[in-house]
Amino acid sequence: MIAFWVLAPVMVIAALGILFVRKAVHAALLLAVVMISLAMLYAALEAPFLFAVQIIVYTGAIMMLFLFVLMLVGVDASDSVVETIRGQRVLAVMVGGIFAVLLGVIVGQAGIGTAVGLGAANEGGNIEGLAEVLFSQYVLAFEATAALLITAALGAMVLAHRERLVPRETQADRAAARVRAYGEHGDHLGPLAAPGVYARHNAVDTPALLPDGSPAEQSVPTVISNRGTGRPSPSYRDVDRVVGQLQSRRDDQDPATDTVVEGSGSAARGEDA
Amino acid sequence: MNAVSLPLVTGPSLDSFGLDTVWVVLLKAVLIFAVLVVLTLFNIWFERRVVARMQHRIGPNVNGPFGLLQSLADGVKLALKEDIIPTRADKVVFILAPIICVVPAFVTFAVIPFGPEVTIPFTDTVTPLQLTDMPVAVLFVMAIASIGIYGIVLGGWASGSTYSLLGGLRSSAQMISYEVAMGLALISVFLFAGSVSTSEIVAAQGDLWFGLILAPAFIIYVIAMVGETNRAPFDLPEAEGELVGGFHTEYSSLKFALFFLAEYINMVTVSALATTLFLGGWHAPFGIGAIWEGANEGYWPLLWFFGKVFFFMFIFVWLRGTLPRMRYDQFMDFGWKRLIPVALGWTVLVAVMRLITIEETFDRQSLLITLGVITGLLVVAMFVPSFGAARDEAETEEPDAPAKPAGAFPVPPMPATGAVRGAAPPLTFADSGPRPGPAQAEES
Structure with a gap:
């Protein structure tokens, strides 16, 4: 519970920060803070494998991709407030309201107390227990997810693929072009x-x-x-x-x-x- | 004794952890910090001396015995320099980035086992020579290392300079790519040790090092660890001719020192991890343990452990002194198209072998030979130029490509000269009187 009371305020502040900061990169950073805090909560709840995977997958890979895109696109300026989709705000408010109700109901159902059954779940080791469940009871779902992910990866590759129209310029080509320019126009041969x-x-x-x-x-x-x-x-x-x-x-x-x-x-x- | 129970420590085999009193934990943490900082200073000196010797120079030899205090002097000088924050920098992130980079570098060392259980001198407290262990210790190292990459990306972005941004993106793309190969190389170790905790992996290597029985995984790990730490010949993020200093171009003074510190600690970390996972950790090498009983007890294992770590450090320096820098695309091709497939294949092989050993379906001797041959072929295939390139070259040698069949999909025409690969065509110059250029300069 100590971990929860330390991490919860951090997470709430960081989550609010995502909404209110101006720069997209700052928001991404704060999202990373929320994710890492979540991982620490997993660790405190005796789910060490989930802790490591949460950081490796979400913080280390997915969040990093977000950051790459943000940095390369260069979303430094504040966002435009013009609605691009008609009725977007009304829809957003409605869906947000539904989500808030759902969240309220779930939180209302959940009892606040110490976690129960952790010892039994982790009997024989956390990783072993997880593997047991994943590769026996849920093996079909696991395989289906794997197939879905591979399809998505292949789809991304096919969509991003582009046929090469002109031959790739190699180092030898560039050197030859340089010497040709020198011979024909007397251009400087060396680097500028x-x-x-x-x-x-x-x-x-x-x-x-x-x-x-x-x-x-x-x-x-x-x-x-x-x-x-x-x-x-x-x-x-x-x-x-x-x-x-x-x-x-x-x-x-x-x-x-x-x-x-x-x-x-x-x-x-x-x-x- | 008020036992501090760490929440992560579960399982009977990890029982010796999480029992330390507060002062023991503090002592260990401070010692690890001090050792890492001193090791960094030492490693900088070590690298400069060794690389100097390889280049027929002497290296720093003036300050202190053998020049050992040179790095300390350099460090103090670096700290006293002017701390510049560029006007276009994003100040908060600019200051935060080196801290994000350096803290994970220290934290990963919490799970590295330096030795067995020892008695702290002048007390009767018995404790393992390791800050803590957990069922997912090696995954913990990978996770924390992936947080460290944030420091580099953010440092590159926050500097507000193109060189830094490109350098940061390069470094992080490289580190993420090579982390995949590294993780795949580790899986076979997990399969053989039956555990992901560092202390148990070391314990599983009492007789035979995993570096010997899992040699391909070891080789892949060593290649990946050089790529992961951005060291030569994979130091493309710091390619001076292209990117000035890479992601830390705009950094100066203490902030730069933090990045520098993180880089050298990361080198020690990957070396220590390699020692732990493949070279038997703190176990005495070359069968010394069989001759001398006390070699694996008390504080002697520290000697073996640091000896092995310095072996890897020497390899780092050796590579830097020997190999030229790779080109970025070749480097990425090597990572994704060679290293990761080989690592995947090896993982499948090990898994199959493990299953067969446990269930004893086949004769093990013949199986090992078959697998050895297959692995050898795979390793050889790694160094053969890819088939695609060979085919392309063969195609370009044909003088005229066959005409497209009627009604084919309309595509833009190929250039008149066709695809050019391999040797450049001989140069032909138009005859246009006296050449301009140097000849003219001579005339005037």
């Missing part, structure tokens, strides 16, 4: 320069500087360069400033070497202008 490596910053939106001082446009990820269109990116201004500094320093030393720096500088600004 990392952003910011030779520049004054190491931020991803700052292009690397090539040995001649011009920025390597390719080094900025396309996502960022696409997003940054319309306004001159600050990094380019920095590049310009460096080029300007270099220029002024060279002006002081030897005015004749201007041309090189200027040429690369205009190449750098070509995109912005």
